[in-house]
Amino acid sequence: MTVGYHRLDAGGIRLQQLYRIFGRTVAVQDVSFHVPKGSVFGYIGPNGAGKTTSMRILATLDLPTYGDAFVDGFSVIHDPELVRRKLGFMPDAFGSYRDVSCWEYIDFFARAYGLIGRERQKRLEWVTDFTGIRGMQHKPISGLSKGMKQRLCLGRALVHDPAVLILDEPAAGLDPRARIELRNMIGTLGAEGKTILVSSHILTELAEMCDSIGIIEQGRLLATGSVEAIQEAQRKTRDIRLRVVSDPVAAEKWLTLHSDCQSISVAGDTLRFDFSGDEEAQADLVAALIQDGCRISEIHAHQKSLEDVFLHVTEGLVQ
Numbered sequence: 001m002t003v004g005y006h007r008l009d010a011g012g013i014r015l016q017q018l019y020r021i022f023g024r025t026v027a028v029q030d031v032s033f034h035v036p037k038g039s040v041f042g043y044i045g046p047n048g049a050g051k052t053t054s055m056r057i058l059a060t061l062d063l064p065t066y067g068d069a070f071v072d073g074f075s076v077i078h079d080p081e082l083v084r085r086k087l088g089f090m091p092d093a094f095g096s097y098r099d100v101s102c103w104e105y106i107d108f109f110a111r112a113y114g115l116i117g118r119e120r121q122k123r124l125e126w127v128t129d130f131t132g133i134r135g136m137q138h139k140p141i142s143g144l145s146k147g148m149k150q151r152l153c154l155g156r157a158l159v160h161d162p163a164v165l166i167l168d169e170p171a172a173g174l175d176p177r178a179r180i181e182l183r184n185m186i187g188t189l190g191a192e193g194k195t196i197l198v199s200s201h202i203l204t205e206l207a208e209m210c211d212s213i214g215i216i217e218q219g220r221l222l223a224t225g226s227v228e229a230i231q232e233a234q235r236k237t238r239d240i241r242l243r244v245v246s247d248p249v250a251a252e253k254w255l256t257l258h259s260d261c262q263s264i265s266v267a268g269d270t271l272r273f274d275f276s277g278d279e280e281a282q283a284d285l286v287a288a289l290i291q292d293g294c295r296i297s298e299i300h301a302h303q304k305s306l307e308d309v310f311l312h313v314t315e316g317l318v319q
């Protein structure tokens with residue numbers, strides 16, 4: 001294998017203090033993260049956050065203003081040819097090609113990647129089978145549904161069997177069934193060891209299939225890690241409800257003495273309050289309350305949903 005001078009030891013995908021500035025717009029600002037080889041990373045942010053800009057740089061379609069990005073260890077600045085061989089890119093916009101069949105379309109890209117003869121035939125057969133377009137391989141692209149076009153576009157990105165996949169909003173505009181099918185395909189590719197960066201502006205769309213996620217807004221990376229870790233880090237308060245069989249007013253007075261407990265209210269035998277501690281602290285609070293004579297018959301702690309966390313992290317700002 002050719003080893004580029006700028007190759008990093010670690011494979012996968014790495015963004016290193018990446019900046020992209022368009023005039024007065026800082027589309028990507030000091031973004032760094034690493035997607036380890038063989039894992040699936042969800043790149044999440046609202047419209048205009050900088051997702052497409054960073055993905056285009058990884059796909060060598062644009063250059064960073066500062067910083068660098070690496071695909072399977074190769075720099076997009078210094079070794080773009082090697083990056084292209086390692087990478088399959090599924091853009092967010094799919095051009096329409098009149099009178100070109102699905103097979104011809106994938107075949108064109110296979111030839112562009114230098115696949116020949118039996119090898120090309122085998123690859124085309126695998127791609128059309130995997131993406132489920134085999135039955136319509138002779139149909140013109142212009143007549144395909146959005147879901148089938150997305151499958152075709154994924155097939156094009158897979159045709160040279162790349163180690164790394166960059167998928168820009170692959171689920172946008174798909175119906176629920178097509179989304180599930182796409183998610184299953186991405187899951188299978190991840191399980192087979194491909195390194196995948198997939199973007200969306202909907203957190204729940206990606207949460208299940210990603211090993212880790214990064215939340216970006218206005219060009220800045222606000223959080224990275226597993227969904228659970230980000231959720232935990234962002235979870236400032238828990239909404240707790242206690243049903244008591246002892247005096248609820250006495251329990252209310254007891255809770256007001258604790259600074260972690262805010263917005264306490266009583267309705268009949270149920271107390272409701274916001275608690276700003278973690279799970280351990282919540283267990284300690286309940287144990288202390290019981291020890292001081294409160295008889296609790298029911299406890300319910302509401303955790304923030306993923307969408308709550310996403311809205312909290314991003315503040316909903318759009319450039």
Ligand SMILES: Nc1ncnc2c1ncn2[C@@H]1O[C@H](COP(=O)(O)OP(=O)(O)OP(=O)(O)O)[C@@H](O)[C@H]1O
Nearest residue numbers: 022025027045046047048049050051052053054319
């Ligand atoms: N070629 C360009 N010239 C000028 N500004 C650009 C260019 N490309 C992107 N931008 C700006 O950079 C910012 C980031 O855009 P980008 O397309 O990367 O966001 P995104 O997160 O992919 O959003 P979306 O979900 O809407 O695709 C936006 O403010 C956009 O207007």
